[in-house]
Amino acid sequence: MAKTKTAYVCTECGAEYSKWQGQCNACNAWNTISEVRGVSSSSSGGQRGSRFEGFAGSLSGVQSLDSVSLAEQSRVSSGMKELDRVLGGGLVEGSAILMGGHPGAGKSTLLLQTVCHLAAQLPALYVTGEESMQQVALRAKRLGVPTKDLKMLSETSVERIIQVAETEKPRILVVDSIQVMHISDVESAPGSVSQVRESAAYLTRFAKQTGTILFLVGHVTKDGSLAGPKVLEHMIDCSILLEGSSDSRFRTLRGIKNRFGAVNELGVFAMLEQGLKEVKNPSAIFLNRGDEAAPGSVVMVVWEGTRPMLVEIQALVDVAQGSYPRRVAVGLDQNRLAMLLAVLHRHGGMHCADQDVFVNVVGGVKVSETSADLALLAAVVSSFRDKTLPQDLVIFGEVGLSGEIRPVPSGQERIYEASKHGFTRALVPKANVPRKPIENMKVIAVTKLSEALDALLDLAH
Secondary structure (H helix, E strand, O other): OOOOEEEEOOOOOOOOOOOOOOOOOOOEEEEEEEEEEOOOHHHHHHHHHOOHHHHHHOOOOOOHHOOOOOOOOEEOOOOHHHHHHHHHEEEEEEEEEEEEEOOOOOOOHHHHHHHHHHHOOOOOOEEEEOOOHHHHHHHHHOOOOOOOEEEEEEEOEHHHHHHHHHHHHOOOEEEEHHHHEEEOOOOOOOOHHHHHHHHHHHHHHHHHOOOEEEEEEEEEOOOOEEEEOHHHHHHEEEEEEEEEEOOEEEEEEEEEEEEOOOOOOOEEEEOOOEEEEEOOOHHHHHHOOOOOOOOEEEEEEEEOOOOOEEEEEEEEEEEEOOOOOOOOEEEEOHHHHHHHHHHHHHHHOOOOOOOOEEEEEEOOOOOOHHHHHHHHHHHHHHHHHOOOOOOOOOOEEEEEEOOEEEOOHHHHHHHHHHOOOOOOOEEEHHOOOOOOOOOOEEEEEEEHHHHHHHHHHHHOO
16 A cells, blocks of 8 residues: 655645644745645655656756757747737647636636637647536537537546546647646645645646646636645746636736746737637727816826736825725735825825825726836826826836836837827836937926926826
8 A cells, every 4th residue: 555644735835844833934924834645755656757757767868058959949829819928929839837817707718719729720638627518518609619629528537637648649738627636646635735736747747748738727816826835836837817807898818927938928808708809909998088088097008028008097086084094006006005105295295194095007907017106196196186187198107215207118119109099298207218209299208206296287287
């Protein structure tokens, strides 16, 4: 019989301990260490690894770095330009891709659409562990995708999946989802740290050896992070997250990790009855503004991955109803909002200590870069002063604690993108001013927050 061993593993970073303790010494997280029971490597672990001796042996050869081939890896187009953009240009053979998202976000729908179209040119196998084949077939019928060439398998045993894959030899393998998969040698329930880790390692190793494109569907926790151990994200080559609220028809696909392309790349999709449809011009979608300008509304240019995108930011400043003024930020960092309000008070002379401040990025987009600082403060000032800013004005720039306006990366490209969408005025940091004038675009350069506020008062009406 196989010998079992007990270990205590941190679900955040994967660190192992001989006994339980309240805090992980590796990542300093509290109450994340759980008991894991598995098999010792001297028993069945060696049998499981022997099936991939060819792959393991290919990695053991030693060679000098200058002798490594620099030829680019061939890519396969998924048929959706937005998905290819997030993946870095297409699917790479032998890559393991983890797609996460909230329930109902459209993970299975997007993968089913993609695989059904790819199955016409590449052998594909779709493994469903949570749904029955009939449920997947009904979804495919509703989406109107071709189903003739796609092969299906309803299974949760990783050993059985690999056995079928060795027989069918698919070029694309989809496993939905990794949280329900299990290995018979590991004595724990599906979805546990050990089962998720071993199942993902087993499937990834098979993909590397055979050159199969592997898609893993992953669940997320209530805070939006991928469920399971953090080591899962280290195993795979690409991690993408499908975001979007249930009351919005738009979904954003964001690259979290990518060994074959740029990270933080963003793809935008629209959820329709026929499934997810890619949005080729996201700026036009997020700039669906009203006919009349309103106070507190400003357009900014954010940089997502390798392209600029125009989004609208709105602010509402009102007298606080209670003893403690509220600071609410949707789509932005709430701590950064509080910091910028302090900078506005110190260097802009605007007192918001007795005001409720609400900030929202229209369209459900999440902005994490600092280029939105100046636009955020402009929206707050516009709402506080009840002054309307011109609809042909675009703003971006980072605001420092001493009130200086710092330049942002790819500033000229952002201004060119705004010019393409009909904007004629731009309030930007001085270092981001283009060397050559842009036709029909007036660029206002500022270096301090006080200069920016004076320029906004001149433009407001």
